[in-house]
Amino acid sequence: MDLKDIQNLIKFVAKSGASEVKLETEDVKITIRTGSETETTYVQQVPMQAQMPMQQAVPQAPAPAPAATTDAPAAADENSKYITIKSPIIGTFYRKPSPDKPLFVEVGQTIAVGDVLCIIEAMKLFNEIESEVSGKIVKILVDDSSPVEFDQPLFLVDPS
Template identity: 40%
Template structure:
């Protein structure tokens, strides 16, 4: 069984919108377990069994923020003619597909909708982020290999 990055993204999105707390996929090639935050796994009687229990929201204490949240809006002074490309997840930002490869985009580059502009690594999965609009890259606000938060503005694009 093969699972593409797109199929994996769809699976994660479907899981996040459902009441399912944990999902495990097994094949001869791999085993993948997805678990929602706040799920508590307890050992059950019998060999190699798990019971997943949803923790009540009050029982889960949020981790203290490591950095202030960055709003997904254009910084002051950049004008309203730019659109923000924001991170869809927490992870590590990469400008190129590999360290020795050139960056996907640079300031001043023209991009088209659907074009890969960066990679966000989350849980050892490389997630290509595609532009939703065509335009020109005005500014790249994140350094290569820098951790990013959900909703953090990564790049500013002037639509054409």
């Protein structure tokens, strides 16, 4: 099982609402747990002589969504004119390429298609997240070095 298959499995589990999934093959054992602030993935190499059948946990009911506040409709109307850039993967969000380098983007900065906005580290791989839209950064929704989930909003961009 290669890294791309593992990343796709993590995305699938995040979308499905399952709280835990275990997958065992001849050479890899993976456990993915969700439902907390961060998602945890364990990958363990299994000795080749151990022959284990593939297992998958039964999805449990998702946790109830928190109650909406009265400010939510006003905020949604205000942000509706902006494009939301979301995380394509689960990992750790970084605003700069290394601690001694400048930030990729800041609020008020104009960006173009293909500009690197941030890095998301997933399983010791640093993935540059590029903009798919042009515009001006209105808001950065995630703190530096914070864990992010699949499809979590990262930036608000004004396309005008």
